[in-house]
Amino acid sequence: MRHFLSTRNLSSTSIFHILNKAEELRLQQMEIPEQVFAANLFFEPSTRTKMCFHVAQKKLGIETLDFHMETSSVTKGESLYDTAKTYEAIGAKLLVIRHQMDNWVDGLIPNLSLPVINAGSGKGEHPTQCMLDLLTIHQEFGTFTNLNVVIVGDIKHSRVARSNAYALTTLGANVYFAAAPGFEDDTLDFPYISIDEAVEMCDIMMLLRIQHERHTVQQYDSTSYLVQFGLTKERESRMKDHAIILHPAPVNRGVEIDTELVECQRSRIFKQMENGVYTRMAIMIILLKEWGYYNEAKTNKCQKITW
Template sequence: MRHFVSTRNLSSKYIFLILNKAEELRLQQEKLPEQIFVANLFFEPSTRTKMSFSVAQRKLGMETLDFQMETSSVTKGETLYDTAKTCEAIGANLLVIRHQEDNWYDELTPNLSLPVINAGAGRGEHPTQCMLDLLTIYQEFGTFTNLNVVIVGDIKHSRVARSNAYALTTLGANVYFAAAPGFKDDTMNFPYISIDEAVEKCDIMMLLRIQHERHTAKQYDSTSYLVQFGLTKERESRMKDHAIILHPAPVNRGVEIDTELVECQRSRIFKQMENGVYTRMAIMIILLKEWGYHNETNPNKCKKIN
């Protein structure tokens, strides 16, 4: 795969290539012998994804090009396309991009001669988040076949829901959605169940926050949302003994989940964050190898192999 921008067409073989490489990196550190320049172009706020990529890049020995949107030429009207082409021209080997447009990569990837990683595309997809979610599930269960995964929350505005639903289906899991009125997305062909059905059915409950920044008006207050549609302590008590809780974060405590459950025995929320470093390391290594930048048989070669 030339770029990592969507899970929609990923094969199970390619997904397991990433997961296995990530697990290998978790157990043993690896550094790239080549000098690699990477630009993290974040046009939306981020804590976990941006810091996770930064840590992953430093662990691999990469050189990170500094980009701050507020002090860049974006403030002068420069487009994402021209920002990306500038990075290419000055010698970047890899671009990691988060942008508010749903399909920003459709314009970029055919016109760039370096790999691109989607670190979040509007309401579209978030494929690297998906991979760390999958690694967390795989570490827990050792399989995806016939696992019941219920994705709960603001489905309509969630890029995490899309990427996970596509990939989990490819891997043989049973995917369900649970959402409050107004948060459903009927463009994706997955069954909806209630939150009370979800807690009893799921092996994995993947909670999502309300994407207020993508709404035109506030639809629910915190207390009523938790009681009607969130994971309360009473609902958690009805989950299967082995069932786990995931959340891409940031967590709105007391809204989609009771604050006492964020770090409960079932929760793998902070484990997901840890796994984010290894999966992003794996994705970058695999892409660089595919593009010929990372040549494991020739550690002295530092430029792209034609």
């Protein structure tokens, strides 16, 4: 694995390699002995993803190069490509990139000689979010085979929905979508069910916020959306006893989910955030090792994990 850009073509072996490494790192600290610089190039707002990468890098001993779009040469017209090449030229060994374009990787990867991690590509994919979701699910159920996962919300504009649908299918889960009219995406070949069907049959309900920043007009007000298409307390009461709630966040309380359910007993929303540190540590370790920037033999081995 030379880069981490998409879950579409990841094998189950590759996915479990990341999850195993993340679980090892959760149980035992590891630091890279060599000096490594990483640049987190976020061209869209981010709290969880950006800070998780920052914490993950600190834990691994990776030095983070500063980038703030509003004070960078992007404001003078510099392209993503030239920004990336600049960081490569001054010594970065890893780039973590979030950008509003769906296909920003196409013109970038062939011309760079360092690993790149996709931290969000427009409406395209969000593969590192997917890995933390998968780790959370596996910690809960110990398997993916035949689990019923319903992804609920603004499917049309969600990079999270795509990455998770691809990977969960590879791992043997049954993936369904539930969406308000206008939020469907016909380019994704997964069955749609209603929110009321979803709450009664799912093992995992993955809620998504409405991506207002990608909409041209507001289609639903908050109250009507929750009542018609969101997870209300009444709907939650009909979920299976073992079913869990996931959400990539940020959460719009009282819109896609009743505010009292965000931290309810079956919610794993903040557990996902915690797992985001370990899965991103794992991805970075794997890539740096592949590129020869990290020699595992010089580091104390992590504890072996058997799922």
